[in-house]
Every structure is written in C-alpha cells, then in structure tokens.
Amino acid sequence: MALHSPNPKREALPLPSAAEIDILAVLWRLGPATVREVHEALGKDIGYTTTLKQMQLMTEKGLLLRRERFRSHVYEPGIPKEQTQTQIAADLMKRAFDGSAQSLVLGALSAQPASSEELAGIRKMLAAFAKKKGRP
Amino acid sequence: MALHSPNPKREALPLPSAAEIDILAVLWRLGPATVREVHEALGKDIGYTTTLKQMQLMTEKGLLLRRERFRSHVYEPGIPKEQTQTQIAADLMKRAFDGSAQSLVLGALSAQPASSEELAGIRKMLAAFAKKKGRP
DNA sequence: GGCGTGCTACGATTTAATTCGTTGACATAC
DNA sequence: GTATGTCAACGAATTAAATCGTAGCACGCC
Incomplete structure (x- = not known):
C-alpha cells in the first residue's frame, strides 16, 4: 500500500456528499464503469435516472470523468482515490x-x-511515517 | 484516553450533518454552553438565530440536551462524545x-x-487493542 | 410606567441535494 | 418497416438543510 502524499493541494473542492461518496466507492471498486453498472452495484432502491443524474452532476463538478464508448458512456473518478480519501479524512x-x-x-x-x-x-504504516519524520 | 466501547448500540441515528458536527465539536470543547457561547465559538459569519435554530432542531432530534438556567438555556450533547465519534468513524x-x-x-x-x-x-492504542483481542 | 437589553420562539425564505418521469436517439430483433 | 430495448438528456418535483427576519417575553433601570 502506498503512502498518500501529504496535503497534496488544498483547493476549493466541496467535499463530496454521502451519496456522491457511495458512487465514488463503487468506481474505486469496479474501475471505469457505466451508469448502469454503478446503479446496479449500489443496489439501493433508487431509480436508474437518479443515479444517472447524480453522475452527470458529479461530472460537471469535476468529481467524475466521462468517456464516450460506442453507445454508452464510461465514467471514472476525476480525482485520484488517495487524494479524495485524504481530504475526507x-x-x-x-x-x-x-x-x-x-x-x-x-x-x-x-x-x-x-x-x-x-x-x-x-x-507497519506507523513505522514508515515515523521514519519519514525522522529524516524527511 | 479511554477506549471507546465497541459498536455500542446501532440505532437509527441519522448521522449528524457537517454543520451539526461543528456545533457538537464546540460543545465538546466548552462543555455545556449557551447558544450565544456556541455561536461565538463558531465564529463563522452566520446569524445568531441560525445557530439557535440549528440547536433547537438538534434538540428535537435528541442530538442535544437542553436545561433551563435562570434566564437562558444551557445545551450539552445528548449522546456521549465517544459514541458519536465512533459512529462517524x-x-x-x-x-x-x-x-x-x-x-x-x-x-x-x-x-x-x-x-x-x-x-x-x-x-500504545494499537497495543491495547491487540491485547484485548488476544484475551477478550 | 416606559425603555433598552438579551434571550427564545416561530415562520418563511433560500439554497442545495435527491429523486424521478418523459423524451428522443439509436441500435437490434422480428 | 415496425416493434422493442437501452441509453443519455432534460426538466421538474420533492425533500432536506441552512439561513434569517420578526415577534414576544422577562428583567433591570430610569
């Protein structure tokens, strides 16, 4: 497991909401995926168009990237997982x-x-951080 | 520092929102406090009545407890800090x-x-948890 | 009494998040 | 061709969070 870079860039990213994090988490698990794949992975009893809309909005905000593929779109996180996790934490x-x-x-x-x-x-991680601190 | 009790009671508490957590955090720092004290500790450029309303709603939800004191009200967390923190984490x-x-x-x-x-x-905490695990 | 001060209570507005119905485009199957 | 299925786009409705303006109440003071 790699160490996240410390405090990488403190921009005006509004932290993702709970629902948005859920979608990100699915993409982290699956890798690039379509709306349908994400929607089914979420499993929750919400409509397909709801998930679609969420992902469209997230794309506008820069939280997701979208690529055209044949007939459908493939989404992936617009920000590295580690960076998002670090910010959330x-x-x-x-x-x-x-x-x-x-x-x-x-x-x-x-x-x-x-x-x-x-x-x-x-x-083990603690040891790594201690070392890093000892001689940066 | 005391260990939190593991998974104390999994009720249908809707997790506090960001704004609510900010208020809880102030009360954790100050101990029981009035709306004005909390509002000033928050510092943010929001109106006094906004903070008041928030705390009233939180009281209805059980997130805060309210006591009458002379002419004003004194609020404190309705749930132990450790429990809330554990749930959030x-x-x-x-x-x-x-x-x-x-x-x-x-x-x-x-x-x-x-x-x-x-x-x-x-x-040190890790050691404590490992021990606890070794002989529960 | 009348007034200023410091509160709470209440209602309404504003803003953001979440949800879904409907439509049209484009394939494939019949 | 027409029907059927899958998808993105769009607009709108619903719900929830956050904000504030106004009013009312109790007190101390002149």
Missing part, C-alpha cells in the same frame, strides 16, 4: 476529532476492532 | 475506506502527519 479529523489523528484512529478501532493482520499493517 | 470507514481501518488511518496520517508523540500514542 482531513476534513473529518479537523471537524470532529479536534484535529487529532489519534482520536480518529481510536474512533475507527472502537467502531470495528481490526484483525491482527490489520493491526500489524497499521503498525 | 464507522460510517466513514464503511463508505469511503472499503471498511478498512488501515486505509482510514493511512488517509488520516497522509492528510496531516502526526507528531512523534502522537505516533507513540497511536502505537
């Missing part, structure tokens, strides 16, 4: 966790205790 | 981080590299 940390990464981690682990493997993975 | 982890605590931690650290002290604190 930063916003949340600032808003709800007093700017403390530690609090956020505590919250996350309390919500759903991680497996031993995951704990080990997290430890 | 859980929701985010599920939505945007593929359910992986590791990804969330990576996002948080990438956003704002933690100090050595904080890294140490996080390590």
